[in-house]
């Protein structure tokens with residue numbers, strides 16, 4: 063995994079991009095260590111593509127800087143581009159070329175010599191399972207095979223840094239699994255940034271996740287920590303003075319309560335109540351406490367804006383929770 | 384340089400695989416033959432290719448934009464420009480590669496007309512000087528029109544828009560030329576100087592003037608420079 067002492071492969075500071083007056087991303091900061099697989103997670107329009115376009119040197123930021131392998135993407139653009147493999151969001155393919163010719167051209171403009179190029183074309187065609195189609199015109203390929211050709215092109219020149227904008231969109235489930243395994247396999251030698259709005263994908267492939275929302279970083283964490291925070295529940299913290307042996311079962315038996323935990327503080331029980339999203343128990347709890355003659359000292363819903371964002375995300379992908 | 388040739392080679396391959404290459408070749412050959420025949424079968428037939436040189440200026444106004452329209456428009460439409468611009472290739476190498484490819488397509492439409500020269504030598508004894516200079520003039524004139532086409536192609540992701548824009552610009556340049564015949568004095572001189580077709584005249588007469596050569600190269604370089612700037616400006620949008 064990542065070594066905190068090594069110099070980061072990618073260093074992003076204060077990254078801001080305005081389209082006219084509209085801030086697509088604002089003050090984004092993060093670093094990525096060598097061999098890490100970092101996921102950009104965010105809903106449509108969050109700014110993922112914008113951030114990636116700046117990272118790859120396609121367009122300069124309005125403010126802030128990006129360093130890749132210690133080089134600035136604006137000042138040393140040409141040098142930086144040699145380190146990068148990029149799969150843009152709309153897979154850029156020449157429809158009049160065959161898969162093999164396309165790969166040969168991409169290798170050519172990246173300065174690969176013919177021996178290396180020949181070996182790598184065979185490699186990536188095998189890796190991306192394109193054997194059957196290597197001589198087919200790209201215009202005649204299905205969406206999934208075009209996506210695979212796009213991935214093949216991105217990894218062709220064995221780049222140190224691989225930037226992929228929604229790499230698994232449009233490919234069948236078997237190939238999705240293979241692509242994810244492929245990406246996982248890159249970690250170690252290659253540093254990978256990929257964007258997605260599929261939550262489970264992130265936990266499957268990424269060693270770290272950045273959640274972007276409306277151009278701002280909402281969270282950066284390991285996926286297991288995040289998914290911990292992310293279960294689609296709401297939490298209430300309630301302080302009740304009363305006998306734990308009576309309060310606990312009473313709350314547990316309320317409709318809509320998923321789980322109750324209790325800690326004792328100075329004779330007052332602090333109850334952490336988990337409920338499904340949208341179930342508001344505050345009124346019923348206060349009635350219950352009143353009826354039993356206990357004391358209600360505090361009742362507070364725990365704010366989880368992160369969850370709300372994730373709910374929006376998961377809403378977009380029904381059935382993948 | 385290697386990047387430039389890689390890009391040029393890619394375009395050349397795509398161009399010559401497409402039926403467009405042969406359609407344009409045939410259209411130009413037919414038109415050239417027509418003008419050639421009318422010029423050599425007149426009352427005072429002359430063993431020259433002058434007959435199709437001047438009509439070619441109008442033909443190129445229409446054909447050059449078709450030869451160049453896809454060069455940058457399509458890269459924008461397919462999104463491949465994003466890939467080119469994030470590859471270790473300089474913007475000018477991209478443009479130069481495209482330009483070289485368009486020159487190859489221009490040569491491909493001129494070469495078939497050489498059979499007209501063959502006919503001339505068969506039936507008469509033409510003066511090879513004006514024929515050679517005529518071809519040089521056509522290549523230079525064509526080069527200038529191609530550079531306008533490439534610039535137009537950088538401005539739009541729509542090939543038709545790019546082609547029509549280039550035709551419009553080239554037509555205006557020819558109209559300015561016609562208008563100059565009604566002008567006098569320094570204005571007329573200036574117009575004559577910037578006119579694309581005016582510089583072709585001496586080539587047709589068999590005179591190779593370095594001024595004319597320099598003119599076409601300066602014009603072309605300026606257009607390609609504008610194209611590079613147009614490409615750069617995409618990054619700042």
Ligand SMILES: Nc1ncnc2c1ncn2[C@@H]1O[C@H](COP(=O)(O)OP(=O)(O)OP(=O)(O)O)[C@@H](O)[C@H]1O
Pocket residue numbers: 081084085086104105106107108109110111112113151259620
């Ligand atoms: N060229 C542009 N000009 C103006 N606004 C733009 C441009 N590109 C993107 N935007 C805006 O910037 C914001 C971020 O867009 P971006 O494409 O980076 O989002 P994203 O996270 O990649 O979304 P998605 O998941 O839909 O791909 C959006 O509100 C979008 O409308």
Ligand SMILES: [Mg+2]
Pocket residue numbers: 110111112151227
């Ligand atoms: Mg996007």
